[in-house]
Amino acid sequence: MHRNSVETKKKILDALENLITYHGFTAVGINAVAREAGIDKVLIYRYFGSMEGLLKSFAEEKELCPSVSNLLIDLHDGAPFHEIAAKIVIEHARALQKSPLAQELVCWELTEQNPLTVLFGKEMEQRGLNALADRGIVPDKDSVTLSVVLLCGLQYLILRGRNNNPMMNIDYSQAEIREDIERVISKTIKAFYDVHEGSPN
């Protein structure tokens, strides 16, 4: 065997990722990570101090969720707010759907607080805001509220769908149903916006 600390650290971080992705956050622990990485657990303590330290490093070094900004490039510059908002919500959901790791982290975040879930949560919060800030848009409070509620709803539906346990038979992973949902989302945001801009409070 070669002795290469950076390689070993990588092995450990990768093992953690695989563990979360394929066995869920409940499977995470010092012994499990060491086993998965094929190294002695004492190396985890040596290089990361503790499980907390490992989670922190993982949160900092791994790409936990892709930026949403670049998913909006096909939106023309003068697009109305409701289109942008809908697009952000929908693309955010699609990205989550594609990433079992991110799904597990969202779920973990609802269960427990640790360096990883906290950092991940902050990152996720910033995604949509950045996409808007990039375009110099400052949305009013109610519009944000609606978008967030819709976004959270989609996140919840995606989490529920994971174990073939969809909510109300609304299985986001099925293409036709996803299209239905996305159409309703767009229609809803537009309808709200049309009514709202007349009297935004």
Add this chain to the structure above:
Amino acid sequence: MHRNSVETKKKILDALENLITYHGFTAVGINAVAREAGIDKVLIYRYFGSMEGLLKSFAEEKELCPSVSNLLIDLHDGAPFHEIAAKIVIEHARALQKSPLAQELVCWELTEQNPLTVLFGKEMEQRGLNALADRGIVPDKDSVTLSVVLLCGLQYLILRGRNNNPMMNIDYSQAEIREDIERVISKTIKAFYDVHEGSPN
């Protein structure tokens, strides 16, 4: 000590409830339940067969979430659909907010499947539907989709708020913010419904 099996069973079921409510579903286990109940764990096996059996009995015998139908009594008979739908969503969320046990079960359901989470999930699904069925209302698909997404969004926000970890500073547990959210929900459903009934597909 008196020897009373029904009392012991009750002790065990109560212990499980307290454990879930005050220490979260991750704390649930044979040893933990026995400890909390102050009885020997062998009695759990004797009376419920296994942890699974205990969860099943718990799901069947405990009142996991209050019916939502009786929360709608102050709604007049001829109320338009959008008002009823909004009321159901909002009352559902308020009920969840009041029940830490239900919150934990919702979270558990996203993490793992077991007799308790499955039964609880089915019960939750039926709540809104029953409220509508009681009034002889058969909503169209898109309206259901919107209501479900909004409802799920509120559930998610409530779960996130539990550990002082609110999403985007939208803390459902704060009265003023809750009122904002509820207002947006009502406004949204009405706006969608107004547009939608003209072209329900």
Add this chain to the structure above:
DNA sequence: TGTATATATCACCACTTGGTGACATATATT
């Protein structure tokens, strides 16, 4: 070449977990 250090292995600790068999004793039945 010899030596120090970074890296990795191994053995062990106390504690918790789910699970079971042997036993004691209160209660009910005959």
Add this chain to the structure above:
DNA sequence: AATATATGTCACCAAGTGGTGATATATACA
């Protein structure tokens, strides 16, 4: 009162957990 059964206690098991100290060995540096 004698017996059977329901109920409860105890001791134990193998396996897993987080965590640590002692030791081996590859690599780098003198």
